[in-house]
Amino acid sequence: MDGADAGLRRTWRPAWPCPVALNLRILKRGGGDVTYRQDPDGTVWRGIRTPAGPATLVVRSRSGLGEVHAAAWGPGGEWVLEQLPAMCGAEDDPSGFAPQHPVLVEAQRRHEHWRLTRTGLVFEALLPAIIEQKVTGKQAFAAQRLLARRYGEPAPGPGAARDLWVPPTPEVVAGIPSWEWLRMGVDPARSKAAVRAARVAPSLERLVGLPLAEADRRLRTLPGVGVWTSAEVRFRALGDADALSVGDYHIAKNVTWALTGTVGDDDDMVALLEPYRPHRHRVQRLVELAHLSRPRRGPRLTLPTHLPR
Template identity: 50%
Template sequence: MTLAADPAPRAWTMRETSYRPRAPLDLHETVGILRRGPKDPTVVRDGSVIWLALRTTAGIATLALRPASGEVHASAWGPGADAALDLLPALCGALDDPDGFDPSGHPLIAATARRNPGLRLTRTGAVFDALSGVILEQKVTGLQAYGAWRLLVTRFGDPAPGPVPRPMTVAPDAEGWRRIPSWAWHRAGVQPPQSRTLVRAAERAPSLERAVLAAGDGAARDAALTSLPGIGPWTAAETRIRALGDPDAVSVGDYHLAHEVGFALTGHRTDDDGMLALLAPWAGHRQRVVRLIRLSGAAEPRRGPRLAPEDHRTR
């Protein structure tokens, strides 16, 4: 169950630590994937500082990350402050192993890898927290998903502790998501299939998280996640990317990704099967290649209007 909102949060003692990565680190490109839109109440960028409002096994916490002189300085507040500081190396990609990755197989990938030596794959370890946000992104535009996330988290989450640069909120825990009333889903523009899937996931959150964390490889993680109705390969891959920093996860079924990969690597669009064939030479590091493609600046000229948001609240 979520903590009760405190209208006058007490002043938490600041806890601090530092992390010195073994290799170059681009903190913003590495951790920035956790941000769900520019107005995400759980992730805020304030100058060079990244602020995270998160839920740990010890309670909620706010974590501020500052890059400085080859280190990342971290400050944390709240009952989960120490647990949040323990996450620092994983958030900064310490568990990401690029051994065996050879970008030389394509000039675009090789050039982008040279320009971005600090890209690492972050890992939160929080499977359900990642899954809840991904479910809201199913079959809608990013604008719709980010709006729903912001509304629901702000209304049903917990105020972030500490001196945050703007109001921030910790996303609800599984019980908090389960208790959201039907009118709130409707008001946020979330379709009934997505709200039902998120509630089912919340009901099984502990066992689902244990199964995913115990799985030995990507296929086993996908099997654990897709065992729940309403969760398919795209949702499983997007969850693996954020929660586990999975270097080989590919979001098959994405509206744009196959087109982006095809255009970047061949100059032409392709479908999911074609994308998987193009990425096959980098098996084990396909997510790393996808991230580099998105950093490369290679973009197909737009051929038509953007997909218009669809409002399901009147149906």
């Protein structure tokens, strides 16, 4: 975090050994995410669109000191440093989560300091979730990279030198024409949902602080936003430990296989995780962190294109 422009700085002493890179990893959208970088020493760089404007955030754990060190640049710098503890998991409360299943006991033991992030940024979480609907991760992540580079902006301060980008504003997203979405590989159903969400982005940010059930209900009143998309937003932006990703192509299969040895569907997963309320997302994420996935068989999916012939 050295440089001629030191930016704003904050040193935070969390109440537990906070694994910054582990906790923030869920915000990374694929290996080529241009809004997220991680250095070999675990330092995380994020390009963030805040209510106060764009910001570059650089944050790392100093475990030997029991501290988290952060620096920020840009008009949104003060905002992201204020949100730093919540973003790193300080508002997550795992008390009451006492799994008995050996798989979960071991996963929790290995990741005992992991906590859910709470970014407080609803549109930031919603736009990628919409783009990820019903397509492969490879397709979605490619579209998100193009969106950031074509319609976002270089991150402030030293972020630009790291090829770090800030996502576009809702106003810019709302104005992207349909053919440009197609050129990025986003079909009309998803692009229309993204544009509609962008048009009501200010009201979406008011979901922060509402009861989680009410935030879920309001999110799902948006056309194109269903159970899966709402959950993907809530566990990132609102820190919802019960936000279960029902409707995902892989998650139900992996969770049921990890806990029963048999591959099941969404209904099986929902029934299986009912005793874990209000920590069902915590179970989902521990299975992911433990890299537990059912055996794969058969050829890979052929990636479709949404470009006109």
